[in-house]
Amino acid sequence: MSMLAAIGQVANFAVGVAVNPLTFLGLVPVFAAGLTFMRYISFDPEAHPININHVRPEYDFIVVGGGSAGAVVASRLSETANWTVLLVEAGGDESEISDVPSLSGYLQMSPMDWMYQTAPPNEESQYCLAMVGDRCNWPRGKVLGGSSVLNAMVYVRGNRLDYDHWERQGNPGWSYEDVLPYFKKSEDNRNPYLARNAYHSEGGYLTVQESPWRTPLSIAFLQAGRELGYQVRDCNGEQQTGFMLSQGTIRRGSRCSTAKAFLRPVRNRSNLHIAMHAQVTKVMIHSKTKRAYGIKMVRNNRPQLVRAKKEIIMSAGAIGSPQILMLSGIGPRDHLESLNIPVMSGLKVGYNLQDHVGLGGLTFIVDDPITFTKKRYQTMQVAMEYILHEKGPMTSLGGVEGLAFVNTKYAPESGQWPDIQFHFAPSSVNSDSDQVKKITGLRDSVFNTVYKPLKNAETWTMLPLLLRPRSTGRIMLKSRDPSVYPDINPNYFTHEEDVQVLIEGIRIALNVSSTRAFQRFKSRPHKIPFPGCRQYEFDTDEYWECSIRHFTFTIYHPTSTCKMGPATDPDAVVDARLKVYGIRNLRVVDASIMPTIVSGNTNAPTIMIGEKASDMIKEDWGIEII
Structure with a gap:
């Protein structure tokens, strides 16, 4: 979109009426508009990620979902130059409107939103009774950057006891002391009174500051x-x-989504491909070896099979990941059999759904x-x-x-x-x-x-x-x-x-x-x-x-539908390395792996999960973590 059109769109939202961009600019001195244009061109190096036209038949890693975790994982795995990485996103790219923090509410119920709704209440659970159809809206990002493009940008990590509780449930490596370095790894805190202490850092991809x-x-x-x-x-x-x-994920007065933070700076890496408007329908799993070897996706109304030499990483979120896993034969046996889906691994996928x-x-x-x-x-x-x-x-x-x-x-x-x-x-x-x-x-x-x-x-x-x-x-x-x-x-x-x-x-x-x-x-x-x-x-x-x-x-914090836990936990879907039980070369990396929901907004913890998982994947494939 041109800067002229962008100004017009911001004006439309700001005053709540249709404004022609040319008319709008007529209210502003020409030199001001020129300076604005030059500022975006000269001082904003964050050109949008490239939507690859032709997807290769095979990659080392395929990341399903370009949201708060998936964008992080794709960026970090592509740091290894001899690995090829495909990031598959069902939605398109962010817009200039999504950049404006105060307009976040206008993005919900838009094409950037999956526009999910809850099921109507039942006798045991009465809720959403003032809503149309007794259903609550559940916005989820259908856009590169995922729900980090739709949310209110509030940056909250949760409580240290949340993570210590995760570890006590049989998940080694997930205590607060283990995860704090990954919160700090991402962070570029631009409030001086916060940045220079033991709990925050500067220089990461993700900008955090007060409005x-x-x-x-x-x-x-x-x-x-x-x-x-x-x-x-x-x-x-x-x-x-x-x-x-409130601390928030904003940069220079604009939203700092995970797409802006983690994908725009690496847009020219030749080993990272991003396929937008591509919806994954199934993970392909070998029936005998139980090895995940590829994905089926639909793009431009055409089905396509893409193979993964090393791993497939599910980062489609607490709704999307369990849906795709179950469609692929990973889930509760009785439920899958009732839909005539062959069972590859009988796990309690979809259970344990939690929300604030x-x-x-x-x-x-x-x-x-x-x-x-x-x-x-x-x-x-x-x-x-x-x-x-x-x-x-x-x-x-x-x-x-x-x-x-x-x-x-x-x-x-x-x-x-x-x-x-x-x-x-x-x-x-x-x-x-x-x-x-x-x-x-x-x-x-x-x-x-x-x-x-x-x-x-x-x-x-x-x-x-x-x-x-x-x-x-x-x-x-x-x-x-x-x-x-x-x-x-x-x-x-x-x-x-x-x-x-x-x-x-x-x-x-x-x-x-x-x-x-x-x-x-x-x-x-x-x-x-x-x-x-x-x-x-x-x-x-x-x-x-x-x-x-x-x-x-x-405030749209669904989690925990692919629960992380030890093999002795009958409800667990993934282990502490986020590997799916019973299936080789398949992990889940998003908010769905939380054993219990964190005590606070979930976007920052989901980014942390992406950071930590990226290092675990590298370690498991012989890359030394410094």
């Missing part, structure tokens, strides 16, 4: 944390419990004009500040200005393994009604009753998330046809303790609003109930449980 812009409410959020007895700290550092300004879930739309009202509203910040002036200076509101990390990790009464007594995470945003559901309804799937009747009355109000929101759910779900095939989406049953709230922990988290969020820091702005909760919850009094346990089951909200 250069925030509202006054972000400072109130930190002050509120102190009032409640929490420290303001780097939650990616020595301890996690506390409040912080919470209450959406927890809204607070303030009197001062300081919140992030569409009418105030989506203007031509704001767009030009971003285009010319890479600053201003459009650098906001999907609107998430602050994070907190807090302890309910159900958390371990040490206080070092918090069980609730807050995402703080100086805006709310009412800020952009059409887009919010599109993303969340909220019924019109629910939105109009609960949030439309706030159309002109100044509001902010807190999203309380359950960090370590006891309830687990499952991914199942609906058909042998690869184009048919699998059944996604998250089984939210089947364990009553999950609901109880969330209710405690909601009450802590109410306490945040009640602090002196927020009372300066006369903050108070929005109390109009969901239509299905009118029979309950506000702030009773029954009221909050009903609200949670209606506006069930996930």
Whole structure:
């Protein structure tokens, strides 16, 4: 896309109307447009990766999925010059719009999104009751860079105890001390107060920094944390419990996806081929030797077989990887046989599905004009500040200005393994009604009753998330046809303790609003109930449980469907080297291998998994790791 068209597209999104690029440029001095163009050409060396036209019949390694893990693996394996690597991605490339941090919500339900939805609830598990069809949307990136192109760019590593717990479950090499070097290997931290300590680093491919812009409410959020007895700290550092300004994967005011971080710098490596718009339908496995020797994929409506001399690495994500494995005969025997799929290895693929879930739309009202509203910040002036200076509101990390990790009464007594995470945003559901309804799937009747009355109000929101759910779900095939989406049953709230922990988290969020820091702005909760919850009094346990089951909200962190574990674990799909049990030369490298979900956003841990797996693959093929 030309810079002229890019400016026009950013303007379209910024002001919410159709703007002709030429008309838009007419509002700006010609020299400014010229300087902008020269800045992108002269100072942005990150030309987009090359989409190879002709795929070879054979490579040493085939990486399936170019997302948060797959982009890392392909980049790192191609560092070995005599290895040939093919990266296969079902989607296309990023766009200039996906670069703009504040526009992340506009990418969901777009061609860059697989647009998955959960299965409707059942008698045992009631959730998403305020959504159209009682289904929650589950965005997943169908684009080079995967969900790192759609997400809010929040950089959180999880808790050190998460990884120590992985190791205690029989996964040697996955303790916190083992994985910390891989977090640091990726990182190029550009906040000086963070970069020069034992927990962060500079010079990696992945840029991490705070947004250069925030509202006054972000400072109130930190002050509120102190009032409640929490420290303001780097939650990616020595301890996690506390409040912080969000760290994000952004660079020069723009999104830093894994495609931008790991693939653009190596785009000219002759041993790395990237095939976009190519959907893998099956892993080819020799029926007698049980060796994975190739993949079937569809590209330009034509099927193609590509062979792998060394290994196939599945990095299609917590939904895509189990789907492709099951289509290939790796999965629960009874389930595969019911679909007449020959079983190559009977493993519990698709089980153990975990996600971070919470209450959406927890809204607070303030009197001062300081919140992030569409009418105030989506203007031509704001767009030009971003285009010319890479600053201003459009650098906001999907609107998430602050994070907190807090302890309910159900958390371990040490206080070092918090069980609730807050995402703080100086805006709310009412800020952009059409887009919010599109993303969340909220019924019109629910939105109009609960949030439309706030159309002109100044509001902010807190999203309380359950960090370590006891309830687990499952991914199942609906058909042998690869184009048919699998059944996604998250089984939210089947364990009553999950609901109880969330209710405690909601009450802590109410306490945040009640602090002196927020009372300066006369903050108070929005109390109009969901239509299905009118029979309950506000702030009773029954009221909050009903609200949670209606506006069930996930920030799209599915994990654990190809569980890593020892051979003695009947639920394990891969071992600690991420090799699939019973199949040679096949690994899974993405969020699906997590034995238990991490206590925090999953993008950074998934990148870490890609880094660590790349070194393990090199070691297993005789490459010395320095």
